[in-house]
Amino acid sequence: xxxxxxxxxxxxxxxxxxxxxxxxxxxxxxxxxxxxxxxxxxxxxxxxxxxxxxxxxxxxxxxxxxxxxxxxxxxxxxxxxxxxxxxxxxxxxxxxxxxxxxxxxxxxxxxxxxxxxxxxxxxxxxxxxxxxxxxxxxxxxxxxxxxxxxxxxxxxxxxxxxxxxxxxxxxxxxxxxxxxxxxxxxxxxxxxxxxxxxxxxxxxxxxxxxxxxxxxxxxxxxxxxxxxxxxxxxxxxxxxxxxxxxxxxxxxxxxxxxxxxxxxxxxxxxxxxxxxxxxxxxxxxxxxxxxxxxxxxxxxxxxxxxxxxxxxxxxxxxxxxxxxxxxx
Amino acid sequence: xxxxxxxxxxxxxxxxxxxxxxxxxxxxxxxxxxxxxxxxxxxxxxxxxxxxxxxxxxxxxxxxxxxxxxxxxxxxxxxxxxxxxxxxxxxxxxxxxxxxxxxxxxxxxxxxxxxxxxxxxxxxxxxxxxxxxxxxxxxxxxxxxxxxxxxxxxxxxxxxxxxxxxxxxxxxxxxxxxxxxxxxxxxxxxxxxxxxxxxxxxxxxxxxxxxxxxxxxxxxxxxxxxxxxxxxxxxxxxxxxxxxxxxxxxxxxxxxxxxxxxxxxxxxxxxxxxxxxxxxxxxxxxxxxxxxxxxxxxxxxxxxxxxxxxxxxxxxxxxxxxxxxxxx
Numbered sequence: 001x002x003x004x005x006x007x008x009x010x011x012x013x014x015x016x017x018x019x020x021x022x023x024x025x026x027x028x029x030x031x032x033x034x035x036x037x038x039x040x041x042x043x044x045x046x047x048x049x050x051x052x053x054x055x056x057x058x059x060x061x062x063x064x065x066x067x068x069x070x071x072x073x074x075x076x077x078x079x080x081x082x083x084x085x086x087x088x089x090x091x092x093x094x095x096x097x098x099x100x101x102x103x104x105x106x107x108x109x110x111x112x113x114x115x116x117x118x119x120x121x122x123x124x125x126x127x128x129x130x131x132x133x134x135x136x137x138x139x140x141x142x143x144x145x146x147x148x149x150x151x152x153x154x155x156x157x158x159x160x161x162x163x164x165x166x167x168x169x170x171x172x173x174x175x176x177x178x179x180x181x182x183x184x185x186x187x188x189x190x191x192x193x194x195x196x197x198x199x200x201x202x203x204x205x206x207x208x209x210x211x212x213x214x215x216x217x218x219x220x221x222x223x224x225x226x227x228x229x230x231x232x233x234x235x236x237x238x239x240x241x242x243x244x245x246x247x248x249x250x251x252x253x254x255x256x257x258x259x260x261x262x263x264x265x266x267x268x269x270x271x272x273x274x275x276x277x278x279x280x281x282x283x284x285x286x287x288x289x290x291x292x293x294x295x296x297x298x299x300x301x302x303x304x305x306x307x308x309x310x311x312x313x314x315x316x317x318x319x320x321x322x323x324x325x326x327x328x
Numbered sequence: 329x330x331x332x333x334x335x336x337x338x339x340x341x342x343x344x345x346x347x348x349x350x351x352x353x354x355x356x357x358x359x360x361x362x363x364x365x366x367x368x369x370x371x372x373x374x375x376x377x378x379x380x381x382x383x384x385x386x387x388x389x390x391x392x393x394x395x396x397x398x399x400x401x402x403x404x405x406x407x408x409x410x411x412x413x414x415x416x417x418x419x420x421x422x423x424x425x426x427x428x429x430x431x432x433x434x435x436x437x438x439x440x441x442x443x444x445x446x447x448x449x450x451x452x453x454x455x456x457x458x459x460x461x462x463x464x465x466x467x468x469x470x471x472x473x474x475x476x477x478x479x480x481x482x483x484x485x486x487x488x489x490x491x492x493x494x495x496x497x498x499x500x501x502x503x504x505x506x507x508x509x510x511x512x513x514x515x516x517x518x519x520x521x522x523x524x525x526x527x528x529x530x531x532x533x534x535x536x537x538x539x540x541x542x543x544x545x546x547x548x549x550x551x552x553x554x555x556x557x558x559x560x561x562x563x564x565x566x567x568x569x570x571x572x573x574x575x576x577x578x579x580x581x582x583x584x585x586x587x588x589x590x591x592x593x594x595x596x597x598x599x600x601x602x603x604x605x606x607x608x609x610x611x612x613x614x615x616x617x618x619x620x621x622x623x624x625x626x627x628x629x630x631x632x633x634x635x636x637x638x639x640x641x642x643x644x645x646x647x648x649x650x651x652x653x654x655x656x
Contacts (some may be wrong), residue, residue, distance in 0.1 A: 024468035129656045137616040137643035139354035263605035276593035288465040313636040315465035328457045
């Protein structure tokens with residue numbers, strides 16, 4: 001069997017997750033990891049070779065799909081359009097508001113290069129987006145709700161760490177259960193930001209730091225915490241490492257809607273994820289879509305794609321006959 | 329705006345559901361209902377004209393997509409291949425074991441006629457199948473579980489009605505909550521038929537009938553009830569009409585899987601439906617896919633398709649730009 005040759009650019013949590021995910025797919029092989037760090041300082045889990053990112057052009061013919069594992073703030077807006085001209089690529093760009101401009105830049109590059117470039121792959125955007133689309137197409141008269149958590153928000157944890165006197169921190173986003181239940185009961189509630197999620201913070205303070213001031217600064221921080229009911233727990237570094245080392249996440253997309261002659265029948269469509277490791281699950285989604293990107297480009301497709309553009313069959317290693325017999 | 333012209337063949341619960349669903353989609357219009365009964369005896373909700381099924385050939389040019397609303401046992405195996413040569417069609421064929429042969433017969437006809445024919449559209453097969461495929465592609469090392477209910481099984485209700493001395497009956501399939509919770513907790517249980525679902529029967533006995541014998545016949549009926557814990561409640565016809573007139577259904581597809589270096593991280597993907605009206609929801613799914621069938625055929629595609637072959641974007645009335653901005 002000819003295997004799909006995968007390469008990774010950027011070897012953090014997501015890159016390592018892809019390395020593991022590729023190992024779970026028999027029709028794929030990981031050929032190399034590329035890094036902007038000193039390659040000799042990077043040790044991969046599987047022992048696959050590590051090269052500097054500057055070596056990518058010369059390895060072009062050995063790579064079917066390049067997985068871009070950089071961040072959405074500064075890495076991907078530059079990297080994805082730059083590499084889409086020479087490689088089939090996938091990224092997990094997740095700045096919702098900037099997706100349209102990112103799409104346009106990547107689409108131009110991928111069309112010129114005759115490649116397929118997928119953007120915003122993961123679970124939100126990604127699987128949650130797909131479920132919003134399917135549910136909206138099915139239940140035309142209804143309402144959408146997305147709840148996140150319980151899970152670690154890296155952005156909010158970072159925001160706490162920037163406060164003077166904070167040594168380390170972990171922030172959990174927690175959906176308000178009564179709100180989720182009201183949605184499930186088709187009550188169509190109007191929910192404010194505060195009514196949908198709470199924020200739980202575990203903070204390691206520096207010795208002698210004013211905890212009252214830190215708590216106050218967290219709870220009043222605009223955008224991040226001010227609009228939420230926030231709880232702050234001070235713990236030791238040991239406790240943080242022991243009890244909060246993981247990166248769990250998840251969430252729920254719900255659409256409720258009405259059908260029938262007088263709209264008297266209620267329906268609830270719910271998709272939910274409970275993930276022990278946010279980056280590893282995201283990696284699994286990207287890896288499944290790598291198969292799709294490879295196949296779509298082999299069929300002659302080019303340009304930027306999102307999860308909306310990919311027929312589900314492209315994701316599975318099964319033949320169409322097997323799929324219809326075992327999954328339909 | 330040019331509207332997609334929908335026609336319905338077969339005006340039962342599913343056909344009526346499609347009539348309502350089309351009314352919720354601004355880019356569609358219902359042009360006619362076709363029936364094998366006497367058309368003058370059929371009154372539609374919206375007042376759309378009703379014709380005999382024999383009039384279909386002459387109305388060919390007024391129909392973009394023909395929705396086949398017959399049953400899977402005898403209607404669809406004949407109807408779908410017969411009409412796929414002249415119409416874009418959709419059916420809800422749900423005899424899982426016979427899908428491969430149905431696919432082949434329909435594919436041949438649709439290719440010869442240059443049409444698109446979708447089979448097995450609905451929620452299971454349909455949305456549940458899609459979720460099995462996506463979850464399997466993402467979590468490669470894991471297990472699948474499907475639970476149905478709580479909901480009315482038409483087939484089981486019919487089986488009870490065939491028992492001597494039974495006037496009417498309604499049967500509910502109920503998932504075993506402890507089994508669902510064990511699956512959600514990633515315990516990967518091996519579940520027997522009995523451990524997954526129970527069956528609740530509401531039976532109206534004829535006057536003077538032997539209730540003990542009826543209950544015994546239900547509980548020991550092979551395939552339908554013998555492998556399940558079954559409860560039988562005798563009620564009056566009035567109670568049945570008052571409390572059990574609806575056709576609710578639903579269910580849950582769960583895949584759990586492990587990722588990471590030593591497979592230590594668990595993940596749960598869950599898709600669930602809670603439906604007040606099984607046929608109306610099924611109708612909504614078929615109607616969304618009618619849009620896809622119409623568009624795919626206009627792009628030159630032909631042949632038999634399942635939900636696996638349809639890129640999600642084809643289902644939505646939104647433009648790709650709107651979709652990316654509002655749903656991704």
